[in-house]
Amino acid sequence: MSIKSLLPFGRTTDVTQGAASDPFTAMRRDMDRLFEDFSRGISLPAGFSGTGMLSPKVNVSETKKGLEITAELPGIDEKDIDVDLDDGILTLKAEHKAEKEEKDEKKHYHLVERSYGTYMRRFALPFEPDEDKIEAKFENGVLKIAIPRSAEAAKQAKKIAVKPA
Structure with missing residues (x-):
């Protein structure tokens, strides 16, 4: 089975190549994805701009x-x-x-x-x-x-x- 078949739709193989060569970049990408998934569906209070x-x-x-x-x-x-x-x-x-x-x-x-x-x-x-x-x-x-x-x-x-x- 090719690694490409495991990638989500729209992702390219260069993502996995960069992750393999730099573990810190891979960790950063995984953390960003975790926070994006966690915050999806959470709405900010009315009038809050996200900048404080x-x-x-x-x-x-x-x-x-x-x-x-x-x-x-x-x-x-x-x-x-x-x-x-x-x-x-x-x-x-x-x-x-x-x-x-x-x-x-x-x-x-x-x-x-x-x-x-x-x-x-x-x-x-x-x-x-x-x-x-x-x-x-x-x-x-x-x-x-x-x-x-x-x-x-x-x-x-x-x-x-x-x-x-």
Whole structure:
């Protein structure tokens, strides 16, 4: 029986040749395959990006006046939200901190649960904003940001006619 007949569909024989010549590469490949098989079917919590940052659900809409951004930030306090604009990039950052403690002297248990996370999103603005008129309002876990265009950006673009050569 040939070794090729034992390989999963889509694999080539050079995989086995590399494994035979370098046992560390083979071990690494086997470990990667083990973790891939283990993690298959496991879904990340809603909003978790896999980078340690939480990614809030955001709606961005363009209006005649500028942009409107709405972000869902459940469980966040207003004091833990930072919105800043730097070099045409709007950054939305929020810290989520929760702690829950339960005690029962009769049943002899003490439980403390903590969860922490950072929400962060960045947006490259497609126009020059009027920085003095940007407004952010937070109510019931929803942050609404209104970003108006500057007076210069609000001017209409001039249409240039294309003539035949």
